[in-house]
Amino acid sequence: MEPHKEAVVEDVVDRSAQGQASQDDAPRLARAKGYPYPRPAASFCFVGGEAWPFPDFLWRGMPSMTQLQVQLPTEEFSSVSQALTARGIDPASLPPAQEWTPVLGIGSNGSPEQLARKFPPSQFPQAVIPTVRCALRDFDVVYAPLISSYGSCTATLQHSPGTSVEVALTYLTPPLLERMHATEGAYTVVRLTDIHLALGVTPQSLQQGKSARTVSDHVLVYVHSDGTLCPPFAPNGQPVAIKEVPAVNRQFQALTQTEMQIPVRIAKDSGYV
Template sequence: MPWPLPSSDQARLTLAKGYPYAAPAGSYLYRDGETRALDGGADAGLLRDRVPVIAHGSNRAPEQLHRKFSHLAGAASEIPVTRAVLADHDVVYSAHMTRYGAVSATLHTAPGTRVTVFVTWLSEAQLPRMHETELGLGNYGYGRMDDIALAIEGGPEISEAYAYLSVHGCLADPEAAALPVALAAVPAEDRVHRSLDQESALALLRDRHEPAAELDGMILSNIADTDKRRRLIKALQDTAVPWQVPGFELLQR
């Protein structure tokens, strides 16, 4: 099952507007809800026999990992998370709203852009749980990215990794409809897309699809009403920018 939503309106609004949540300044090891900095040399063995999955949205954040993996304890809960720079891509908004009211992230090709991401190194036992939280509602597909330039902090550049990408396409920029909108919370060099913070992205959805609504009310009603949220997602899909990630092979939905 996906992780439970908070019950109070204020907590729900904080969750929705806080996406993609705070991430450490560098690579870290998650364990039992706590983090410590990773040493690229001394901790290199922690990555062995693990699956590198690019975390371009909330999965980079310790608090989101805790929501998803709080049922694990001790060594079974350990997830090495390395900071990295992905060349020729950007982190942009997906053309959908999550069940917790945020506009979430996906990747899109962006020649010349270097975007900061994280890589969660998941064990074979942890990967099914991540699939459950990412694939369970049909918003993302899991696959392999080949022929990429992904520079791991304190480590090598790797050419292959895995990722969850939105099946809905990218949220279209109303000021440049053929382009997606980047996440302002995710640093990038030589970014070509306009960037917005989460609250501004939510306001964009409100202005397009429910202009008479107060922003908090729009967010809360879409969290509470699954059918309403599905209608919103369908409307967003109708104007979405088709995602472009050359070298991505879809493995599971």
């Protein structure tokens, strides 16, 4: 965390609550309240700051990634290979499939907006990050005991038998994985095993009877080092799920980012967080 930035954002939130926030504060306030940020209603390839959506069911794994048909910002459709070439990226220069590491994005890392912050085109002009919508069984995405440097209540993962939650599987090359590690200060990367991660489907589509072509029983994910936030107002002192993250058969109370910020900030001021 970066305390000086956090203090600035909290001051913005305070002044907003009092009706005193200026127009200059608006972007920072929007960022604080916007977590976990919008995601396309599909899987996508993140390339040079852009999200190129593709239907979930087209995902066949990294070996065929460059053959995916994606929708470009111009609304045109193209193969990833052709689109990369048009942007000056040689598809043949990409690492082989086995060198990409799949890592779950449970919160903001599944959003192109946050990926653009972590991998700005000016620093990572050739960043290519395939991002696949998935359904993770028996877990939920809940709030962590953290107010981020930009003023948001952030996410972590919690075991939740019977729940299926929507997550994003990001594929990272070694340099991009190193960069992602560097952006996850309060988090620890762990390896989940004996899980059921259905690739290229959502919890809702699974509930409707659609099956996944690929299911993984292990994956890397960032979880908060201090566990989950279990506020006193939650039923039985349980974690609170992030309402913006879709799930089926959710067991925990769910609140939006803006709903959660008020009690969390009160708890933080009292020393609970």
